[in-house]
Amino acid sequence: ETGVTQSPTHLIKTRGQQVTLRCSSQSGHNTVSWYQQALGQGPQFIFQYYREEENGRGNFPPRFSGLQFPNYSSELNVNALELDDSALYLCASSFGGGATDTQYFGPGTRLTVL
Amino acid sequence: GESVGLHLPTLSVQEGDNSIINCAYSNSASDYFIWYKQESGKGPQFIIDIRSNMDKRQGQRVTVLLNKTVKHLSLQIAATQPGDSAVYFCAENPPWQNFVFGPGTRLSVLP
Numbered sequence: 001e002t003g004v005t006q007s008p009t010h011l012i013k014t015r016g017q018q019v020t021l022r023c024s025s026q027s028g029h030n031t032v033s034w035y036q037q038a039l040g041q042g043p044q045f046i047f048q049y050y051r052e053e054e055n056g057r058g059n060f061p062p063r064f065s066g067l068q069f070p071n072y073s074s075e076l077n078v079n080a081l082e083l084d085d086s087a088l089y090l091c092a093s094s095f096g097g098g099a100t101d102t103q104y105f106g107p108g109t110r111l112t113v114l
Numbered sequence: 115g116e117s118v119g120l121h122l123p124t125l126s127v128q129e130g131d132n133s134i135i136n137c138a139y140s141n142s143a144s145d146y147f148i149w150y151k152q153e154s155g156k157g158p159q160f161i162i163d164i165r166s167n168m169d170k171r172q173g174q175r176v177t178v179l180l181n182k183t184v185k186h187l188s189l190q191i192a193a194t195q196p197g198d199s200a201v202y203f204c205a206e207n208p209p210w211q212n213f214v215f216g217p218g219t220r221l222s223v224l225p
Contacts, residue, residue, distance in 0.1 A: 004157070033212065035215075040217070040218075041217050041218070042203050042205075042215030042216050042217050042218050043158065043203070043215045044215070045212040045213060045214070048212060056211075056212050058212065090157050090158070092157075092158075100145075100146045100207050102148070102160055102163065103160075103213070104160065105150075105157030105158045105159070106157050107155070107156050107157050108156075108157050
């Protein structure tokens with residue numbers, strides 16, 4: 001059984017650029033949730049994808065968007081990057097699409113916006 | 115807005131002692147809670163969970179206590195080891211919402 005993997009590990013972008021982060025869910029899981037974790041803070045829920053459809057969204061602007069593919073892997077896209085987007089982006093996979101399903105996290109992608 | 119907070123941002127304990135990490139949650143309707151451990155450079159790791167119809171749940175060396183009256187959650191770690199050094203997050207699950215995480219408590223285990 002493989003765990004949750006994310007790529008890239010680190011990324012540096014400049015303000016105004018666009019970025020795509022990738023996540024492969026744990027074997028057997030069909031749900032992916034994305035979180036933003038600013039330095040020294042807890043993760044904040046961005047959105048969840050279940051069976052290729054958005055299945056819940058947190059308080060993030062539309063320039064944060066996502067996709068889920070038939071193999072349940074997922075992408076997080078952020079347009080028009082701002083300095084405050086600098087954070088660790090975490091992907092978590094689960095099974096069932098429910099909000100209370102236990103989520104297993106990947107190691108994250110560290111995004112720095114200059 | 116809804117939030118989950120912690121009483122102590124940092125906690126230092128001697129190796130072998132018991133640790134208690136506290137968390138105050140804000141939504142009285144939250145019915146599911148999870149404690150996560152996050153080591154440096156890694157994603158959060160599930161430790162233990164508890165549902166609102168319980169007030170105590172035990173795992174291996176860990177116990178979670180839930181006091182719904184005062185909206186308080188605690189994580190007890192028995193015989194704390196150096197490998198327990200990490201940041202610990204509590205997360206609550208309000209109805210019809212995804213998890214809300216607290217800011218975290220850093221646990222340092224002293225030799």
